[in-house]
Structure formats: structure tokens, C-alpha cells
Amino acid sequence: MSNEYWAELSGVKKRFGKTVALDGLDLQVRPGELFSVLGPNGAGKSTAISLLLGLLKPDSGAARLFGASPFRVEARRRVGVMMQEVTLAPELRVREHVALVASYYPHPFTPAEAMELTNISSLASRPYGKLSAGQKRQVQFAMAVCGRPKLLFLDEPSVGLDVRARETMWATLRQLVHNGSSIVLTTHYLEEAESLSNRVAVLNKGRLIASGTVNEIRALVVRKHITCSTVLGADQIAAWPDVESVTRDQQRLQISTSNSEAVVRRLLAADSNLQELEVRRAGLAEAFTELTQEAA
């Protein structure tokens, strides 16, 4: 194990009964990066995170956290966690929840500092059970950062947050990464991953099907979309080389192609009155859909 990675899965296999959750997965989290783990439901994201947090044991392969077994509490003392589904004691006040989690760490923020960092100071004396769903997520976020962790695991952190609270959380995350922490994010909001991530991993059926920067992932999908208003027939264009599909949407044609330059040149040559030409590259969401469909 090199110290290059703060968290690492190498060749991990994990089964639940007959279901293969992870099938030889390799995943590395480097210092100071925001790393998004994406994948459709059942892709193995939660299993991967659970292995890195020492909640599960791999059937084969290894999970490492700061070079040690995630089962070691010393390794987990450098980690903050925000889980997707957890119900905290409704009777305890926000400050008390943060204080309890802070007590687990060697050099935590004071509860007041952690609440200030996450913009929830005004909730400090409120009983947790009286908070809205979004406020509860904010409290869980404060609990995740209160131990001054080097590595944060956030599972769907912005579910239920309003726009302002989400922007505050994003700003805090960017600042944490700027200050040298790493963050592992699992999210269904691809725009969240697109906006925040340095690096993305796409899982499907327990395997890593793509990883890289957001741009690298988008570039994996070579297909581009051309829309234009033309007198040419859809059937005619569909017969051209490199054209994958053509659909007519009212007066406009939608052309999918892996060689947009050649198709655009031919379009302009064939129809001198061609209008409203638009060429669009696949976004992360589209790349994601394509990658996971290809792998299916």
C-alpha cells in the first residue's frame, strides 16, 4: 500500500448471497480531491463506501484507509461521515449531537465552530426532532466535519436542501478541498458531481466502467448532437456515414453522430439554406447514461 492514496479498494469482491455487489473493484482516493462515485441504483456505490468505512469486510481483495484497515479506529479518526439514511435521537439538541460526535476525535472543532462552519449556529439549541428534513441534513453535515477530518464521506448530502443551503454546503466543500481535505461524494445529482468534482468514477454492476476528470468522462462519449432546420429528409441523412440516428422534432432535425465535423460539412454542402445549426457535446448526465447503458 502506498501512502499516495488516502483510501483504496484493490481488487475487491463482495457478494450478498447470490448477488454480486462488487466484482473486482479498484478505487483510489487521493489527497486533496473531490471524488464523486456515480452509478445507477444497485451499482455497488454504497457497498464500496461501506467497505472503506469498515462496515463490511471484502470477500477478497483489500480495503485500506490511510494505509490501515478501515476497522481500525485510528484510521477512522481521520474520517468524517454523512450517511444517507440515519435517524438521530430527536430529543437531543443540535449542539449536543455535534458535541457528541466531536468527542470521538482527537483534535475536533468546538461544537460552536463546527456549527459556524456549516452555517447552522442559529439551530444550536433546537431539538433535532423539530428540524425540517433539510436542516437535519445540515446538522449531519456539521457532524461530519466537526472532527476536522482529512477525508469526508458524503452520501447524497444535498438531498432535501433548499438552494441556498445547498450552495452553502457546496462552498464549504470547495473550501475544505482547498484546505487539503479529500471528499468522497456519492450523489444522484449529476450537476452536483459536475460542478464540484475533480474526479469521477462511474460504477455499474459492481465494476468500475469509467474514471477520470469530469471532462475526461464527458469526452468518453464521442457522440455529439447536431440540430438544424433543413429541407433535407431525415431518411436521406440517416444513410450518411457516421450518422447514428436522426429524428425530426417539428421543423428541426436532431442528428446524433460520432463525427460531427464531417456531418456538418456535408449538411452545409447539401443545403445552402440550412439554418439554426447547433452542435452539442454530451454532458456528464448523458455520458453517465450512455456509459451505464453500454455496460448493461
Added chain:
Amino acid sequence: MNATSFENPNGFESPRPFDSFHDSSVAAVMSTGRLLGAYLAEAKFESLRMFRVLGFSIPFLVLPVALYLLFGVVLFGEAIRNDPAAGKFLFAAFGVFGVMGPGMFGFGATIATEREQGLLTLKRALPAPAGSYLLAKLLMTMLFALIVMATMIPAALLLGHLPLTFAQCASVTAISVFGSLPFCAIGLFIGTRVSGKAAIAFVNLIYVPMMHISGLFYPLPKFLRTISPVWPTYHLQQLVFAALGMSSYGRTAIHIAVLAGLTVLLTAFSIRRLARVG
């Protein structure tokens, strides 16, 4: 630590302690003081929250002394003045009753519910010190038992006119506080096996018969008396009788061994289950 301000890209400006996020001294080693502090914080917040659950704290803290006052003072106070043994019997009965509940329900129902709600998973992912979750519940239960005794003893001395010596009060308190452990173990055993809703039913399934057919409140018919040693309440009651200077069945060492054995056995099974299944 100095709070410093920064301007973030979204225009929120507030003093935030970011600069000190990575203290150069940050190491994963906990000092003994902080480790102890973590155990204490867990116990403190567990107790605090159970006190705040009125559906838990009122029945388990108020009911034992209230029932003792009702039966031992209001209804049968006159008769008991001439028969201190009867008074001590009632005192022992409601004392043991007060010790049973918090352990069985505080462990049984809450652990089952918290397992379902993902809290245990979160605690396992967080660097919570080993065993702090269970230890906190244990200390909470012992604290409840202590409070039960701290209300029952003055009630017995001042209103029940029981002739208790200081030594008797001290030993009955100690027996009650440690006597809550086997009930914690029963609750833990149930709570690690069934769902939150089922746990309450299962706990009641043991709690109610144990209260009524272990000889706690009234003399039993012979066939029930012969099986009463299967109930931990029987052994605890005999220990309390002995501590109060009353006649009791069996040997103290045997009672302690049965209660300790039950506690260790059920706890070991439960911890194994928690480690495997969560």
C-alpha cells in the same frame, strides 16, 4: 483556535475557522483524557435524552416510588407499622420492579429501533470508542436504578417508617444498581435480534410474567414457587431480602453467580451478533 474569515465564491461571508482545519498536530492518537471524555459524553447524552423521553423516564423513575407510597403508606401503612417485615417486602418488591424496566426497555426497545434507523451503522463508521454505545446505555440504566433507590429510600424512611440502617440502605442501593445489569442483558439480547416494534412486544412477553409469577409482589402457589428460580427477579429479590435483614432463600453467592452468569452469557451472545450482523 482563531476563527478567520474568508469570502466564498457564493458570496456568503462569515467568520469561519477554516484555516485551522488541518492542524499540524492532527494525529489519530487520542489522549487518555479525551478517550475517557468520549465515553463520558456518550453516557451523558444517552442519559440526557432518556430523561427527556417522558414516556420512558416518568414510568421508570416515578412509578416505583409512587406505587410503593400507594401500597406501603397510603393503603397498608397502618398494618405495616406493626409488621415491618411486610413493609420491607413491599419496599423490596417495588425496588426490584424499578430496576427491571430501564434495562429491559432502555436496551431492548431502543437498541432494536436504533439498529433499524441506521444509528448503529453510523456509530460504527464514526470513530466512536469501542463499546461506548453499549456502555452508555448501561450507565444510563444504572443511573436510573440509582435514582429509583434515591427516591425510594427516603420515602421508606420518612413516610413508610421502615427501620433501615445506613448499611442496609447502602447495600440495597448497590444491589439495585448492579442488579440492573442482568435486565440490561435481557433487553440487549432481544434488541439485537428483532425489529424495533417487535422488541417492545418481546420485552413485554418476558417483563410481564417475570413481574407476576416470580413471587415479586405476592406469594405464589407451590408449582410456580418451584420454578421461580428461573427468573432473575427472584434472585435479585432474595439478595435484597438478605440485605434488609429478612429471611431469604438460597445462598448469596449462588444468587450473584446466577445473575452474573446470565448477564455475561446474554451479553456475549448479543455482542457477537452485533459484530456480525450490526
